[in-house]
Amino acid sequence: MRSDGTRSAPxxxxxxxxxxxxxxxxxxxxxFVYAFTTEEKSYQFPPPGYTLKWFSVxxxxxxxxxxxxxxxxxxxxxxxxxxxxxxxxxxxxxRARFFGRDYISLLFILPIALPGIITGISLxxxxxxxxxxxxxxxxxxxxATFCIVVVYNNALARFRRTSGSMIEASMxxxxxxxxxxxxxxxxxxxxxxxAGGMLAFALSFDExxxxxxxxxxxxxxxxxxxxxxxxxRQRPVTNVVAIFVIAVTFIPILAAYxxxxxxEHTGGAGK
Amino acid sequence: xxxxxxxxxxxxHFGSVRAVDDVxxxxxxxxxxxxLGPSGSGKTTCLRxxxxxxxxxxxxxxxxxxxxxxxxxxxxxxxxxxQDYALFPHMTVLANVGYGLMVKGVDKPKxxxxxxxxxALVALSGFGGRRPSQLSGGQRQRVALxxxxxxxxxxxxxxxxxxxxxLKLREQMQVELKTLQRNLGITFVFVxxxxxxALSMADRVAIFNxxxxxxxxxxxxxxxxxxxxFVADFVGSSNVLSPAFTKASGGPERWASLRPEKITLxxxxxxxxxxxxxxxxxxxxxxxQGASTRLNTVTAEGHQVNVTAPSSFGRVADGETLTxxxxxxxxxxxxxxx
Numbered sequence: 001m002r003s004d005g006t007r008s009a010p011x012x013x014x015x016x017x018x019x020x021x022x023x024x025x026x027x028x029x030x031x032f033v034y035a036f037t038t039e040e041k042s043y044q045f046p047p048p049g050y051t052l053k054w055f056s057v058x059x060x061x062x063x064x065x066x067x068x069x070x071x072x073x074x075x076x077x078x079x080x081x082x083x084x085x086x087x088x089x090x091x092x093x094x095r096a097r098f099f100g101r102d103y104i105s106l107l108f109i110l111p112i113a114l115p116g117i118i119t120g121i122s123l124x125x126x127x128x129x130x131x132x133x134x135x136x137x138x139x140x141x142x143x144a145t146f147c148i149v150v151v152y153n154n155a156l157a158r159f160r161r162t163s164g165s166m167i168e169a170s171m172x173x174x175x176x177x178x179x180x181x182x183x184x185x186x187x188x189x190x191x192x193x194x195a196g197g198m199l200a201f202a203l204s205f206d207e208x209x210x211x212x213x214x215x216x217x218x219x220x221x222x223x224x225x226x227x228x229x230x231x232x233r234q235r236p237v238t239n240v241v242a243i244f245v246i247a248v249t250f251i252p253i254l255a256a257y258x259x260x261x262x263x264e265h266t267g268g269a270g271k
Numbered sequence: 272x273x274x275x276x277x278x279x280x281x282x283x284h285f286g287s288v289r290a291v292d293d294v295x296x297x298x299x300x301x302x303x304x305x306x307l308g309p310s311g312s313g314k315t316t317c318l319r320x321x322x323x324x325x326x327x328x329x330x331x332x333x334x335x336x337x338x339x340x341x342x343x344x345x346x347x348x349x350x351x352x353x354q355d356y357a358l359f360p361h362m363t364v365l366a367n368v369g370y371g372l373m374v375k376g377v378d379k380p381k382x383x384x385x386x387x388x389x390x391a392l393v394a395l396s397g398f399g400g401r402r403p404s405q406l407s408g409g410q411r412q413r414v415a416l417x418x419x420x421x422x423x424x425x426x427x428x429x430x431x432x433x434x435x436x437x438l439k440l441r442e443q444m445q446v447e448l449k450t451l452q453r454n455l456g457i458t459f460v461f462v463x464x465x466x467x468x469a470l471s472m473a474d475r476v477a478i479f480n481x482x483x484x485x486x487x488x489x490x491x492x493x494x495x496x497x498x499x500x501f502v503a504d505f506v507g508s509s510n511v512l513s514p515a516f517t518k519a520s521g522g523p524e525r526w527a528s529l530r531p532e533k534i535t536l537x538x539x540x541x542x543x544x545x546x547x548x549x550x551x552x553x554x555x556x557x558x559x560q561g562a563s564t565r566l567n568t569v570t571a572e573g574h575q576v577n578v579t580a581p582s583s584f585g586r587v588a589d590g591e592t593l594t595x596x597x598x599x600x601x602x603x604x605x606x607x608x609x
Contacts, residue, residue, distance in 0.1 A: 165354075168351075169353055171324075172350055173374065174422065176343075183373075
């Protein structure tokens, strides 16, 4: 047993930790720096000059706005689908007893465990077998497969912590199914759903692999960025968009972290 | 007398398990009715059938004369106190108690006033602003009781409500529940596996075993006159005697019960007074209990008999020979056993 728990870590460990953090975050800084460079064809260091012009260029380019709008639309719809289906599935698995329940639980989680490329290929071949033309909806379907998992896992964990007799108590006291959901179930699982939903949105927003196989001619924001890197034209534009993406994905993930942490506290207080 | 709850040949099967098997039962209005039995005997399923959480596989249930089958829990004028209380952790105590009124659309000032009244009834005035997590087990139990009572149910169902409380609190709550039931005049249906609790609180007790009711009666009936070996064993402390024993001691050749306190002891192999039935036994174990001593004895044929020796009888040693005698009418023949 270690009694000297307060002893400071050896310098080698500190150096490794700092090195690791730098390795992870310096590239992010570089993206920020090159969003302001005056050089548009290559990434020379240090940048020859600094300018804000790329922000106005981004503002005027319709293809970027289309990509952003498509990504927001896909992520929103996929999240809504995931919230509805994920919650229903979690409720069924945690409340009801039926044949093959454990296998169904596993099947739900599988899409996030499988490499995206497998999900992508299988969806693409399914779409072609069924003669479904590629559209926004095929992207949404692809994203929904892994978004459901996130919501499902969050909701399931919360359902398992809430007492089943609470729902019966509500019904017993005269509340119908809708009132019980509104006054008892939703307050119990609300923060878990919010966290799951935000995580699902963030996952969908920067998804590349499954999207590549299910998008057809349309470009979501990550796909657009990939295309931009191949065609070296107005390179800093990509960096400006990257900053935007970092902001958009970081805010909900941070919020989800704080919300579930709060949920843990209220849940734990109930014992 | 009005019948509050009526079961007519009710069965509830889960797959091949007969949780409730052809139960017929009438509970009178204003009665304190206990359902007593070991776990898995069907008593809780019966309670859930009354509450509406389960539907009978066959048979018919009436609550105050109205057919109960197909009526969902929220349309029954019946409320339940759950074993784990099932309080809503995200609501205050006052909101918990007012919940039933809230979903019925009673406006806030009125339902808060009613909820306060109900809290006063269970001696929890001033606790309305707290969360269930800030209460002790006994207080939560009272909140659950107030939350049910505020709806003025015609029947209150209690599912092992005292099971999670410690002994002292349990005894106190037994008295309070009984008083509350008397004052309110509501029909109480109380499920428990604790025979002492059932016998001390209830007007009538139904003993469950393997999905069937084996005996219904007043606590005295059940305690003094068990109809089957199971009831005698479960209610406890009575001697269950085989036909061979009763015949050998001069009684009828039937299964019978004999209360330990009705047996008189004599030292050695003595003659019994005239007209009394007797048996010679050897002492196997001695349990000192203060005012009296409980003895496990055995006859030469191997029949076990428990007797109670008053402290005036003096010390009894293991292996000592005693003569037991009792009056012929102390035997209670169990009609349910052939």
